[in-house]
Structure formats: structure tokens, C-alpha cells
Amino acid sequence: MSSILNSYFVKTHKLEISITIIALVLFLIYFLGAPHVFTRFPIYRAFMQSMPFFGIIAISATFVVTLGEIDLSFPSIVGITSLIFGMVMTSTDGNVFIAFILATSLGMFAGLVNGLLVTKIGIPSIVATIGTLFFWRGLVNVISQGSGIAIVDVADDTWHHMIFVEKLFGKIPMQFIWFIVLTGLMQWVYRYHKFGNHIHFVGDNKASAQMMGINVDNVKIIAFVQLGFFSALAGIFTMYEMLYFWPTQGEGLMLTTLAAVFVGGTSVFGGKGTIFGTFIGVLIIGSLESGIVALGLSGFYVKFINGLMITVAVTVYALIQRRKN
Amino acid sequence: MTEELLKLENIYKNFGNVKVLKNVNIKINKGEVVALIGDNGAGKSTLIKVITGVHSPNSGKVFFKQEEVKIKSVAQSRKMGIEAVYQERALCDQQELFRNIFAGREITNSFGFLDIKKQRKEAEKILRDYIGFTSKAITVDSQVMGLSGGEKQGVAFGRSLYFNSDLIVLDEPTMGLSIQETEKVLNFVKGLKKENKSAIFIDHNIIHVYGAADRFIILDRGEVVGEFNKEDISREELVQKMIQLHESGKIKVEE
Numbered sequence: 139m140s141s142i143l144n145s146y147f148v149k150t151h152k153l154e155i156s157i158t159i160i161a162l163v164l165f166l167i168y169f170l171g172a173p174h175v176f177t178r179f180p181i182y183r184a185f186m187q188s189m190p191f192f193g194i195i196a197i198s199a200t201f202v203v204t205l206g207e208i209d210l211s212f213p214s215i216v217g218i219t220s221l222i223f224g225m226v227m228t229s230t231d232g233n234v235f236i237a238f239i240l241a242t243s244l245g246m247f248a249g250l251v252n253g254l255l256v257t258k259i260g261i262p263s264i265v266a267t268i269g270t271l272f273f274w275r276g277l278v279n280v281i282s283q284g285s286g287i288a289i290v291d292v293a294d295d296t297w298h299h300m301i302f303v304e305k306l307f308g309k310i311p312m313q314f315i316w317f318i319v320l321t322g323l324m325q326w327v328y329r330y331h332k333f334g335n336h337i338h339f340v341g342d343n344k345a346s347a348q349m350m351g352i353n354v355d356n357v358k359i360i361a362f363v364q365l366g367f368f369s370a371l372a373g374i375f376t377m378y379e380m381l382y383f384w385p386t387q388g389e390g391l392m393l394t395t396l397a398a399v400f401v402g403g404t405s406v407f408g409g410k411g412t413i414f415g416t417f418i419g420v421l422i423i424g425s426l427e428s429g430i431v432a433l434g435l436s437g438f439y440v441k442f443i444n445g446l447m448i449t450v451a452v453t454v455y456a457l458i459q460r461r462k463n
Numbered sequence: 464m465t466e467e468l469l470k471l472e473n474i475y476k477n478f479g480n481v482k483v484l485k486n487v488n489i490k491i492n493k494g495e496v497v498a499l500i501g502d503n504g505a506g507k508s509t510l511i512k513v514i515t516g517v518h519s520p521n522s523g524k525v526f527f528k529q530e531e532v533k534i535k536s537v538a539q540s541r542k543m544g545i546e547a548v549y550q551e552r553a554l555c556d557q558q559e560l561f562r563n564i565f566a567g568r569e570i571t572n573s574f575g576f577l578d579i580k581k582q583r584k585e586a587e588k589i590l591r592d593y594i595g596f597t598s599k600a601i602t603v604d605s606q607v608m609g610l611s612g613g614e615k616q617g618v619a620f621g622r623s624l625y626f627n628s629d630l631i632v633l634d635e636p637t638m639g640l641s642i643q644e645t646e647k648v649l650n651f652v653k654g655l656k657k658e659n660k661s662a663i664f665i666d667h668n669i670i671h672v673y674g675a676a677d678r679f680i681i682l683d684r685g686e687v688v689g690e691f692n693k694e695d696i697s698r699e700e701l702v703q704k705m706i707q708l709h710e711s712g713k714i715k716v717e718e
Contacts, residue, residue, distance in 0.1 A: 150604070332575045339566050342555035348517070349549055351538035351567035409557040 153403040153455075157418045164422060164429070172432035179309070181428060186310060189424035190317035191376050192391050193417070196398040197324050198368035200416045201334075201361045203399050205341040206408025207263040209362060211252060212369040212395070214274035216388030219245045219370035221278050224287035224383035232292030242370045248274060249366025253359030278385055287383040294381055302378040313375050320368075325413035337361060341408030397444060398423045401451045405459060422447065465492040467529060468661050469514070469545075469630055474523035476509055476685075483509045484520070485685040491630065494659045496652060498672040500705065501682035507665045510682065511632050514663070515547045516540035528629075538567060546628035548636060553619035554607045561586035561603040564622050585625070593621035613644030620651050624658070631655060633664035637671050649675045669705065673698045683708055 148155065169176045195212055202209050223241040230236055248270065255266040293299050303313050328334040336357045339347040348354050369388075377383060402419030404411030426447070427440045469491045476484040484506050491497050499507045512518045513525075516534040525532055527543055534540045537547070547553075554563045561583045570578045570585070586603040590596040594617045600609075607615065616636055623631050633652070637645040652675045655662050666672045672679065673693070679701060681689035689704060696704075 146604075326576075330577050330579065332569050332571055332577065335562060335566065335569060335577060338558055338562070339555050342557050346549075346553065346555050347566070349515075349537060349547055349553070350555075350563075351536070351541050353536070353538070409555070 175432040186314035190313040193420040204411040211267040211270040213388040215369040216373040218274040220373035245366040245370025249363040253362035257355040290381040470526040472524040498676035505682040506685040544629040546623035547632040548619040
């Protein structure tokens, strides 16, 4: 037993192991507290259906947080890109290629704006992205004039609807498969690609990274751009699931997404994090609401317990960090 | 036969209205260790940042291996064979040693994915052959955080040797180190000459400087105000010059 605890894998994956144990304990509580719900498949199908919408963004946001930066504007990027997707879909009679390319390009453009404000103008990311948060949401309101867009006529019962959100073997929502694939891919990039490597070095120590010949500004800009892309993608998934655009789309994502990243163990100070941790963070945060209600507590506890989880998690990680130093 | 490695000609550098470097001319030969000395604000750091590509000069020419070059980025200067070893900024603390050695110069496949196996193997070689780390506590997977100041310097030196740099730029390499570790670092600087490598370094401690360098360049308010070969000046005389400069604002030229 002690040889397992001292093994190389355990030593280098303490954080991932702790977060996995926390998630297992949480699901055990659900299971014991509400067996009538958690021994049946529908709750898991519901999880698989709803988690990917913020999970995809959380995975992508892990890159930005590892840089020691933050992006608060993604809920509005989801809004504006979904609006464009809906408008193009309805006006082209369901041309998914054009709609997809325009929506994701706009998402990347919004990310580029964030990146330029942070690197070239020098505005702290928390301030810059509050600005763009309001800007993009404001633009959604101006363009949509407060009304929604139904894409049911052009998107339902199509091949693209099938590959985005229909159920595989009638059971597994496609968006969950995509979420798993993207998580795997992003984990690979995060740890084993030059870009992920540079993300870690810039987040760790900007000055050192620059002295090692890493182009700090470019790394940051690309990080914001990819978050813009994945925000757009998450918006498109949501559109296919709901078959409807509404002007507040994306607004509820802020808390859950960032909570998943921080609960997942990515350091608020930058330089360290794990994609796997964020994935588990998504499972934890994404299951809390249904879990709490299934346990018989009122829905009023949801935010409270969410807040408690986040606060405790970041405190524990900060203490671990301090002990190391 | 001395061979010129780096030459700066009439270098000017301003930050806004502040003239930080004024008509700086220096030359470094192959196998030579040059020390930059001078007060805080004399322009030493700016000068080495011009050499490493962090700053571009407003005017003036830079020659490397007798060819005129414009050094626009750190990545470029590294590629040319100029490597900086900064005490505080040489490495990133939370990242593993092997990743630090290859940061910015990763061994990758054509899609940009890292060859972790090769990086670790090469890093092991560097620790063993260039740095001489024998302690079992330090491996290529160690986080840099656990290393002492001298060990960090050692890694940075090892890295520069591995990448076959011709000119190593050292910013305060002995600051904050214990006496033993200082000794190690200075030996390292002296060892560079055996490999026919050159170095330029900044250090406040004249005793360290005198022991390790062949030539001393004194900067004051952005200008080169004195240049001495070690053969021509004793340690005490060098200290005297610095005190003089400090008190009167200029160095007396004796003749």
C-alpha cells in the first residue's frame, strides 16, 4: 500500500487523485441519499445532456486560467455567436457550413479583441473582459431587439442535428461524446503540445518565459482566441439542443464554468492546472443542482453549496501551494 | 590571435525622453569574459537586453561574428548563439526541469507535439555531463522550485552549453548565493573560456568580477567611461576607480 502511495504516478498526480476522490464521495452521497434517482439511467442521461454546454467552455477556459488570466466575457460571446448562427441558419435555409464558419469566426474575433486588449493595450484581463462582456451582450440586444429565433424548421431532423445532439444508440447524447473527445484532445495539447507548454511557462513567470524566447503576447492572444472559438461551439450545441435562440443565451454559464475550472484544481496564480481536473470539476458542479434536489434539499441550497465547494476548493489549493513554497 | 565575436557600435537607447545608453561602443572576443560594472541606473541591464534582443537600440550597429545583425527577439538571439542566464528569471519554478531546459526550443514533431521521451533523455545527459549533478534528489522531473540558487544557475549554464551558445550573458549571477555556491558559479564562468566560449556579465561585487573576468567595462549614466584589461589593473586599483567615479562623477585618466 505504501509503495502505491509513494509511486511516481501518485506523487505527480496528487491533485487529480484528490479531486477524483471528492467526486466519488459526492456521487456516493447522491447514491445513498437518493437511490431511487441515482440507480436509474435517466439522471445520468440528463447529466450527459446538460454538462457539455458549459463543460466545453470550462476545458477551454483552463488554458486562460493557467496563464494567470481570466475571461469573463464568454457568456456574451456565446450569446452573440448563437445569434449569428440562428440568423444565418434561418436566412440560408439551414446552410450549416456557412452558419458554423461565421459563428465560430465571430467567436474567434471576440477572443482576438480580448487578447489584444490584454496584451497590446495592457488592460488587466478581468477589467477588459468585463467590458467585452457588456459589449457583446449589448450588441445581442440591439440586433435581436429582444426577440428569439426559432431554428426548428431548418435544424430539426437533419444530419447535423443528429451529429450534434441526438442520442447514440438511443441512449448517449452526442454532445457528451463530443465533450469527451474534445477533453481528450485538449488534455493532449495542454500537456504535450508546444502551445500548452508555453501556456504553463507564461502563467508561471511571464518575465522568465520571455527570456526563454517564448512570445508571451502571442501565447495569450491564441489562448483567448481558442476560448472564443469554443464559446461559439458551446453556443451552437445549445442551439441544436433547444432549437431556439433567446437573447439571454449564455448568461447562466459564468458561475458554473469558472467554478468547474477552479474546483478542478487549476491554480488561480497561474502556471499549474489539469484538464482532467476541470473535467471532474464539470462532473461535480454539473451534478450539484440535481443532486441536491434529489437528496430532498430545497433548490435554495444549490447556490449556497456551489459557493461552499468553490471557496473550500480554492482555499485548499492555495494552502497546498503555500506549503510547497 | 583574437577573433571578434560581438561588436556594438554607437549604440543609443532611449526610453521616452530618458537617454539610457549614449554612444556605447564595446567589443567581445572569442573566449573572453567581460564584466560590465557601474552604479544602479548606469545602463548595464539595458545594454545586455539590447544584446539579448529584449530591447532594440534606437540607433547604432550590432555585429555578431563580423556580420551586421538586427536582434529583434530573444528567440532570434538564442538561435544566433547568444544565451542569457538570469538569476531570477532563468527558469520557471513550477515546471519540471526537463521542460525548463527545452522551453522555447522544444523538441517536437511536425505538428508541434513534444517528444517528451527525447527531452527527458537529453535533459538527463545535460544534468550529468554538463552540470555534474550527482544528487539523487534532483531528477529531470523535479520542479525547479526545490533547487537552490546555485543549482538553478547550473541548469541555466548547462542549457546554454547544450545549445552550443557562443556568448553567454549573465545578469548578477552571484546575487543572493552562498559563498560556496558563488564559488561554483564563478568556476563555471572561468570554465567557459576553456571551451572557447565568451561571456559578458554584470555583478556588483568587484571581487567576484575581478576573479572571473579578463576585461572590465565601466558604465556611468549610459556611457562607457573606462575600459581595463586585467593585466593592466590590480584589484585595488579597480576598486579605487569605482570609488572615484562614485565620489566625483568621473574617472581620472592618469598618464
